[in-house]
């Protein structure tokens with residue numbers, strides 16, 4: 001799963017005018033952006049901005065009301081199975097089987113992608129080593145710490161070597177050591193050719209990890225550019241870091257309801 005797939009930068013995925021409503025409330029409002037190979041895109045937005053909905057729409061878990069997703073220039077609807085094989089999603093809520101061992105959890109996800117036999121075994125070994133859980137492979141995640149569960153969740157999401165990986169808040173509720181480890185894993189994945197969309201409320205993680213930043217609020221895309229360009233643009237307007245840019249754009253009101 002960790003083979004080098006270095007390429008020139010090209011557009012791997014493009015979203016065009018994605019729209020989605022729940023109960024007549026529009027939670028995605030014509031979202032469009034392009035993802036280049038090798039990007040680590042930080043997707044920021046207050047609670048309820050629509051980040052997870054966007055993830056679910058891309059992954060085909062929810063159906064968009066309008067808009068298209070292009071993967072290597074082709075509408076994903078034309079070959080949804082191919083797209084799903086090349087996409088990895090680390091969900092916000094940990095999705096593991098507590099009564100299976102760590103090994104069998106990864107095996108389950110690997111077999112969903114059609115891997116079996118020696119190739120499946122090799123992939124399981126590789127990803128469990130990658131996340132530092134090979135020695136704990138026989139234990140079930142019910143005995144794991146929060147950080148270990150998050151790492152196992154990542155192993156399950158990359159066992160099929162996705163070209164593009166969407167990570168929805170993969171570092172919630174874990175200690176700085178585990179977070180640091182996960183940051184390192186993401187950088188390694190990127191160096192080895194995986195393109196990453198990284199959702200987090202920890203702006204310092206986005207600052208550290210991402211080359212591009214998208215900020216959305218109330219279902220709208222507010223900013224989409226190279227991180228350094230955004231920082232330079234807003235520095236001139238008195239914002240010293242990404243957090244102050246974020247608060248300038250999205251305000252300080254609590255998001256307890258809809259707009």
Ligand SMILES: Nc1ncnc2c1ncn2[C@@H]1O[C@H](COP(=O)(O)OP(=O)(O)OP(=O)(O)O)[C@@H](O)[C@H]1O
Nearest residue numbers: 022023027045046047048049050051052053054258
């Ligand atoms: N299944 C659903 N049914 C109805 N409304 C929903 C559903 N899922 C999400 N929503 C609403 O859509 C809006 C966007 O939610 P979403 O979870 O995508 O936001 P988010 O940016 O991921 O928020 P958070 O940072 O809290 O995870 C919210 O107002 C939410 O209440």
